[in-house]
Amino acid sequence: MDRPLGQVYAVNRTMEVNLISDTVTRPSVAMLSHMTQAPVGDDVFKEDPSVNALEAKVATMFGKEAALFFPSGTMANQTAIKLHTQPGEQVICDHYAHIFNYEGGGASFNSGVSCALIEGERGRITAAQIKEKINPADFYHSPKTSLVVLENTTNKGGGACYSSTEIERIHQLCKEENLPLHLDGARLWNAMRATSTSPSFYGEQFDTISICFSKGLGAPIGSALLGSKEHMQKALRVRKMLGGGMRQAGFLAAAASYAIDHHWEDLDNDHRRAKELGEAVLQLNGVRYLAPVDTNIVIFELKSPLLETSFMDAMKERSIQLIGMGSGKLRFVTHRDYTEEQHNYVMDCLKKIIL
Numbered sequence: 001m002d003r004p005l006g007q008v009y010a011v012n013r014t015m016e017v018n019l020i021s022d023t024v025t026r027p028s029v030a031m032l033s034h035m036t037q038a039p040v041g042d043d044v045f046k047e048d049p050s051v052n053a054l055e056a057k058v059a060t061m062f063g064k065e066a067a068l069f070f071p072s073g074t075m076a077n078q079t080a081i082k083l084h085t086q087p088g089e090q091v092i093c094d095h096y097a098h099i100f101n102y103e104g105g106g107a108s109f110n111s112g113v114s115c116a117l118i119e120g121e122r123g124r125i126t127a128a129q130i131k132e133k134i135n136p137a138d139f140y141h142s143p144k145t146s147l148v149v150l151e152n153t154t155n156k157g158g159g160a161c162y163s164s165t166e167i168e169r170i171h172q173l174c175k176e177e178n179l180p181l182h183l184d185g186a187r188l189w190n191a192m193r194a195t196s197t198s199p200s201f202y203g204e205q206f207d208t209i210s211i212c213f214s215k216g217l218g219a220p221i222g223s224a225l226l227g228s229k230e231h232m233q234k235a236l237r238v239r240k241m242l243g244g245g246m247r248q249a250g251f252l253a254a255a256a257s258y259a260i261d262h263h264w265e266d267l268d269n270d271h272r273r274a275k276e277l278g279e280a281v282l283q284l285n286g287v288r289y290l291a292p293v294d295t296n297i298v299i300f301e302l303k304s305p306l307l308e309t310s311f312m313d314a315m316k317e318r319s320i321q322l323i324g325m326g327s328g329k330l331r332f333v334t335h336r337d338y339t340e341e342q343h344n345y346v347m348d349c350l351k352k353i354i355l
């Protein structure tokens with residue numbers, strides 16, 4: 001190796017703060033060092049010890065028979081949809097769902113399915129709403145309902161968490177209706193910290209679960225799909241078909257494993273800082289509305305487009321990046337590379353802005 005690990009990523013020398021997404025984190029020196037020591041092999045032949053170890057580890061954690069490592073959460077979700085549906089059938093989800101809005105139309109392209117959308121509350125849907133959307137099995141004029149997908153936490157819904165009670169109700173309904181239930185758990189690690197729920201609870205309630213290592217946990221790449229042995233056997237073929245078979249992926253699996261062991265609890269810091277950002281934002285005169293801050297996402301709305309421009313300019317001048325979500329809504333997302341020092345700086349800036 002011809003350069004020290006610390007130089008692999010750029011160190012922030014000036015106070016540049018990126019609150020665009022929790023996907024912007026870079027691996028720490030300790031994580032990179034752990035990665036370089038990973039034993040690897042060809043995972044397309046299922047001979048990468050580090051990938052196999054990660055899959056076994058997360059399957060056990062969630063009480064599922066098997067797991068499969070994926071390059072992205074999108075591919076893990078798309079594979080799940082393919083496992084549970086046939087072309088022409090229909091998936092029930094919230095109108096904010098990532099699988100509907102942000103996977104490039106993949107559900108229709110890869111699986112030939114349509115989505116029956118529910119206008120839930122901050123991306124969350126209820127058992128009663130789902131029940132209404134299920135097409136009668138013998139009514140052949142309508143698409144056959146074949147899958148229900150929940151998201152926890154919700155992305156477009158601003159990091160909202162489901163209650164265990166509602167998940168249990170939905171699980172019960174799906175069992176009665178003989179419908180598989182998939183969880184898009186890209187930020188399930190956040191939800192589990194925020195609601196003190198365990199992986200095994202989700203393992204019991206859902207047929208398949210996608211989890212992500214490259215958001216709050218801070219690994220560079222990777223997601224996993226969890227489910228029965230039979231489902232994961234099929235998923236292996238779908239993943240191959242989608243081009244997601246990777247060779248010495250053990251380096252990435254090692255990062256994911258390290259992140260679970262060392263980073264999961266740190267999400268509490270992201271949640272606290274997000275709450276504090278929300279409180280500071282609410283003090284600004286120009287703010288019309290702040291969505292509840294349940295985890296690491298802060299969504300707020302300004303009173304006019306003019307104010308939005310001046311707020312964005314004020315942030316830019318101070319080297320603080322955030323994202324505009326359209327229709328006057330703005331978003332901060334906290335993450336593990338958003339340090340306490342940066343947080344104090346942003347809080348101070350928010351106190352000084354006149355809006």
Ligand SMILES: *Cc1c(COP(=O)(O)O)cnc(C)c1O
Pocket residue numbers: 071072073074075077098099151153154155184186187212223
């Ligand atoms: C980020 C995200 C995904 C997957 O994203 P990738 O960028 O493909 O890893 C899936 N669902 C939700 C809710 C997300 O926020």
